[in-house]
Amino acid sequence: xxxxxxxxxxxxxxxxxxxxxxxxxxxxxxxxxxxxxxxxxxxxxxxxxxxxxxxxxxxxxxxxxxxxxxxxxxxxxxxxxxxxxxxxxxxxxxxxxxxxxxxxxxxxxxx
Amino acid sequence: xxxxxxxxxxxxxxxxxxxxxxxxxxxxxxxxxxxxxxxxxxxxxxxxxxxxxxxxxxxxxxxxxxxxxxxxxxxxxxxxxxxxxxxxxxxxxxxxxxxxxxxxxxxxxxxxxx
Numbered sequence: 001x002x003x004x005x006x007x008x009x010x011x012x013x014x015x016x017x018x019x020x021x022x023x024x025x026x027x028x029x030x031x032x033x034x035x036x037x038x039x040x041x042x043x044x045x046x047x048x049x050x051x052x053x054x055x056x057x058x059x060x061x062x063x064x065x066x067x068x069x070x071x072x073x074x075x076x077x078x079x080x081x082x083x084x085x086x087x088x089x090x091x092x093x094x095x096x097x098x099x100x101x102x103x104x105x106x107x108x109x110x111x
Numbered sequence: 112x113x114x115x116x117x118x119x120x121x122x123x124x125x126x127x128x129x130x131x132x133x134x135x136x137x138x139x140x141x142x143x144x145x146x147x148x149x150x151x152x153x154x155x156x157x158x159x160x161x162x163x164x165x166x167x168x169x170x171x172x173x174x175x176x177x178x179x180x181x182x183x184x185x186x187x188x189x190x191x192x193x194x195x196x197x198x199x200x201x202x203x204x205x206x207x208x209x210x211x212x213x214x215x216x217x218x219x220x221x222x223x224x225x
Contacts, residue, residue: 031211042115042201042215043155050210058212090154096211097162099145104154 002026006091006103013081013110021076021106023091029101031094032074033058034066036087037105043090049074081110113138113204117216124192125224132187132219134202143205144185145213146176150198158200161185172196197223 007022025032030051035043035058045058049068063085065077074093078085088107094100114137124130136142143162147155159170166178176187185202202216 033212035213035215040218042217043213045212045214048210048212056210092213094211096207099157099160100213102147102155 004091004093004101004103006089006106008106009104010107011109013078013108015081015083015110017081018077018079019081019108021078021089021091021108023074023076023103024072025074025091025093025101026072027093027101028071029093029095029098030071031096032068033092033100034064034074034076035090035092036060037090038087046076046089078108083110086110113142113206113214115202115204115214115216117200117202117219119219120217121220121222123222123224126194127191130187130189130192130196130221132200132202132221134185134187134216135183136185136202136204137183138204138206140207141180143207143211144176144178145203145205146170146174146185146187147201147203148172148198149201149218155201158187192221192223194223194225197221 004025033048034046037043047066049055091103092100116135145160146158159168161178199218199220201218203213206212
C-alpha cells in the first residue's frame, strides 16, 4: 500500500541541465497533479491530468512538461533548469469525491 | 478564478489552549474544501474535507471545521492544542468543474508554547 511515490527525494542540478521527477500511484486514481512549494509559501499547481493521455496546464507551467501514458505514472520534466525552479515538488492524486493523496516531495536545488 | 486567503501567517498558542485558524475562499459554486497539515520537511496530511451536507466537519487529531457559505469561510478549530500540533496548516479549495484542481492558501504556521 504505497500510495503516491516520488523519486528522487533530493537532487542538485546545474543551470541548463535537464531531469525528470518521477511520480507513481497505486490507488487507481484518474486525476494526478504536480505542485511546487517555495519557502514560506503555499503550493502552486504546475500541471495536472484527468486521465491517461490527457494533461493540462496549471498556474505555473513555464519551464516544465508532463506526460501521462499510464494511469499510474505522471512524470514531470524540466528541460533547461533555472535557479527559479529551486523548490520542493509534490505530486498528488485523487478520484472525484475522494481526498487527495500527496507524495513526500522532491527537494530540487538548481545552482 | 478561485482563491483562498489565510489571513494569519503565524499564530502562537499555549499548550492546552484552543486554536482557530481562519480561511476565506472565493469560488463561484459550492466548493470542495480541505485542510491539510505539514510538519517541517514533510508532505501534506489531510485533516478534514467538506464536500456537501453537514457544515460542521470532524477530522483527525481532534480538529473540526465549519463551512459558512454566507461568509465564504471554512475555519479550522481545535479545543485543546498539544505540542505536536506545531506545524503549518493549509486551507484549499477544489475546482469541481476543472479537474478537481486544488488552490491553496498561503498557510498559517502554528507555534505551541509549553
